[in-house]
Amino acid sequence: MLDPDTLWEIYKEENKKMKCHKCNKSMTYVKGIQFNEYKIDGWKCTCGEIHYDPEQAQKVLLLNKLKKEVIRAKLGKIRSNLILRLPKDIETALDLEKGEDVLIKIEDKGIKIIPA
Ligand SMILES: [Zn+2]
Numbered sequence: 001m002l003d004p005d006t007l008w009e010i011y012k013e014e015n016k017k018m019k020c021h022k023c024n025k026s027m028t029y030v031k032g033i034q035f036n037e038y039k040i041d042g043w044k045c046t047c048g049e050i051h052y053d054p055e056q057a058q059k060v061l062l063l064n065k066l067k068k069e070v071i072r073a074k075l076g077k078i079r080s081n082l083i084l085r086l087p088k089d090i091e092t093a094l095d096l097e098k099g100e101d102v103l104i105k106i107e108d109k110g111i112k113i114i115p116a
Contacts, residue, residue: 018043018051020045020047020049020051021049021051022045022047022049023045023046023047023049025045025046025047027043027044027045027049027051028043028044028045029041029042029043030042030043030044033050033052035052035056035057035060036060036064038060038063040052040053040056040057040059040060041053041056042056042057059092059093059095062089062092062093063093063094066089066090066093071087071090073085073086073087094115095115096115100115100116101116102114102115102116103115103116
């Protein structure tokens with residue numbers, strides 16, 4: 001029995017064989033296509049048509065949206081440590097995971113958190 005992760009990998013492999021909706025030719029899966037100021041994966045056709053990986057494109061759009069906002073968060077406390085709860089959107093957009101290290105930089109007007 002295949003576990004869901006393996007099935008998903010197979011599903012994604014299958015979907016890499018994508019047909020162009022303009023000319024119906026097979027599209028090639030390419031890594032690092034320019035999308036806004038980011039590079040994501042997607043499918044390219046010889047006719048010039050590009051189909052971006054929807055999951056990655058979604059992340060870039062979410063990131064761009066979040067960059068324009070000021071996000072308010074509350075500080076909590078566990079024992080003697082202050083904790084900062086990050087909204088789900090930030091977790092998704094920056095691919096953050098529980099247990100992961102981040103870097104904290106003190107700046108003149110606050111702190112900057114950088115995924116390590
Ligand atoms: Zn095409």
